[in-house]
Amino acid sequence: MTTERLRHLLTLDGLGGDRLDALLDTAEALHPNALGGTALRHVLAGRTVCNLFFENSTRTRSSFQLAAQRLGADVLNFDISASSVKKGESALDTLRTLEAMGIDAFVVRHAENGAVAALAAGAKPTTSLLNAGDGRSAHPTQGLLDMLTIRQRKGRDFSGLSVLVVGDVLHSRVARSDLHALRQLGCRDIRVCGPASLLPGSNITAGCTVGQNLDAMVEGADVVMMLRLQRERMEEGLVPSLDQYFREYGLTPARLARAKPDAIVMHPGPMNRGVEIADAVADGPQSVILDQVANGVAVRMAVLKHLLGG
Structure with a gap:
């Protein structure tokens, strides 16, 4: 197992199964303190994180802040x-300005x-960056919490x-990070389903x-991971209608019954109920969607600890 300290978390691609397991082990250990309490306030005392x-x-x-x-x-x-971004300041100049005030780590979400x-690449050697989602590239902490x-x-x-x-x-950074993680953790049966207009190339779905x-x-699926349909795709003509999408790709109780009896249902949120998932499934006994939300705090604690905690 690698012991080299992480400086940034930009993607799960190439991180390796050992590193992923180490992060997940830390998240499990921190989980009892993730939703409240002050027992771990000493771990990053004196450090500053910027969202x-x-x-x-x-x-x-919200979960990174917590x-x-x-x-x-x-x-x-x-x-x-x-x-000052609204006045034309670049993202890098904004980051460097905040670095000068003593920020140790930046949690960054960006559309590009x-x-x-x-x-x-432009940050100081002592600064850590965590990717909270960039364009359609990656969302590594979502992949970890999944x-x-x-x-x-x-x-x-x-x-x-x-x-x-x-x-x-095709447009999901969550899907990319999940696929990266599943492959590195040894999952042999990964299935990808959607309309042809929303499926990516073979470089993303390899294996x-x-x-x-x-x-x-x-x-026969053990895990069904639903993705949000970005409604602008309908405006772009990639989806004929929301009703048709739900008929063909919405997860209903009848469809879920085809999976294994103990299959779990996941969704990164926000959900479009009645578009990609039926209410009875989203709120049903096989749904672990709120568990995903709760696990987000533990996972992000684990990542911050690995990057900043020594």
Whole structure:
């Protein structure tokens, strides 16, 4: 197992199964303190974390803030709408300005592919960057919390699992990070399903079974991961209508019954109920969607600890 300290977390691609397991092990150990308490406030005491979000977010931004606070770090939630970015300041100049004030780590969300890696390349050697989602490239902490959720319900051995990812995979940074993680954790049966217009090239789905018939693809699955349909795809003509999408790719109780009886249902949120998932499934006994949200705090605590905790 590698012992070299992580400086940044930009992607799960190439991180390696050992490193992924180490992060997940840390998240499991921190989980009892993730949703409250002050027992771990000493871990990052004196450190400062900045949430630098160029895109809106509810779950990721809030859970990163709580994760840093649970570990005792000071947190700056930077308001882009009221900043000099609106006057034309570049993202890198903004980061360097905040670096000069003593920020140790930046949690960055950005609309452009590769934007967080570009900022990391221009940061000081002592600064850490965490990718909270960039364009359609990657969302590594979402991938980690998804893996933690699967591990909690299905165990550490991913090799015998059948995992199905459904929806707009082409534009999904969550799907990319999940696929990276599943491959490195040894999952042998990864399925990708969606309309042809929303399926990516073989470079992204390498090693996966790809198809367009959800009824067939969900058969015998252990894990069903639904993705948000980005409604602008309908305006672009990639989806004929929301009703038709739900008929063909919405997860209903009848479709879920084709999966294994103990299959779990996941969704990164925000959900479009009645578009990619039925209410009865989203709120049903096989749904672990709120577990994913809760696990986000533990996972982000683990990442901050690995990057900043020594």
